[in-house]
Amino acid sequence: MSEHRFYLPPQHWPQAPQDEALLEGQEALHLAQSLRLGPGQRVTLLDGKGRSGEFEIVESRKKKVRLRALDERHEPAPASRAVIALAFSKAARRGFFLEKAVELGAWGIWLWQGDHSQGRLPADIRDSWQAQLVAGAKQCGNPWLPEIRTLAGGIDEVIRQAEADGVDRRILPWELQDGSRMLTPELTGQPGTSLYVIGPEGGFSPRELEALRGAGFLAVSLGQRILRCETAATLCLGIHWWASQLPNNRRS
Incomplete structure (x- = not known):
């Protein structure tokens, strides 16, 4: 997984493998402007409900970043x-x-x-x-x-x-x-x-x-x-x- 992590709410998570995700707002600004990441680079997304995944940046704009899902994993809830x-x-x-x-x-x-x-x-x-x-x-x-x-x-x-x-x-x-x-x-x-x-x-x-x-x-x-x-x-x-x-x- 990439060392660069971003939060994507569960309701915006891709529904199927290889689907695209859209990062908006402050998370997109952090990725595009603060870190200056661009197409082809990989990042990790977290949904706060035990799911994480590696994504490739497809398009990086000021307030919207398109990403393609590469893989995902689920961490079970702690005992x-x-x-x-x-x-x-x-x-x-x-x-x-x-x-x-x-x-x-x-x-x-x-x-x-x-x-x-x-x-x-x-x-x-x-x-x-x-x-x-x-x-x-x-x-x-x-x-x-x-x-x-x-x-x-x-x-x-x-x-x-x-x-x-x-x-x-x-x-x-x-x-x-x-x-x-x-x-x-x-x-x-x-x-x-x-x-x-x-x-x-x-x-x-x-x-x-x-x-x-x-x-x-x-x-x-x-x-x-x-x-x-x-x-x-x-x-x-x-x-x-x-x-x-x-x-x-x-x-x-």
Whole structure:
């Protein structure tokens, strides 16, 4: 596969071998103007749903690039899936987290309205969030983009979604706990779906903690320091990713 990767939404993917694809917008501009790639050169396309393929450029214009499919491959969905429910905040660091989430194989990102969240969660998913996920996928070559959900109903909606999705493990990383076990590879990286709920910069409210405990979330510690919410979320994904790569988990 080529080292140059671009995102092509699944609905625009060629329907049959040797069909042509059309790259438009920012992806076309990046290919044609930034990288100055032209006819005959090969690139890799990702669709965010596990599919990637090698394509040859047929025609390269400023905002439209025609490509011919040469081959494609499908990567199965991971056996061990991590979903991060991250309380919404206005923090500029969210973009960094979204890119790292793709690199670390997040299956889903749920942005939820916490009682102590700074700012209000938008009703719709912003285009910039999707663009940051795509940037992460192009950098690392992950053909799976995590699904983003916005849960304006707060922690109660997070719990309802966990029930509806039938998540296998419910984990509550929570700072300043006494007697809680550390988040270790034995708790994470297992086959199935693990949901990690991360509170806002202001912390969980007593109401939220009571609801999570009542819904069977396991409280764990991430260490002796208070971490920013994006740092805690990235750490959980890193531990999960590392544990999922261990031989015993990969064979499950």
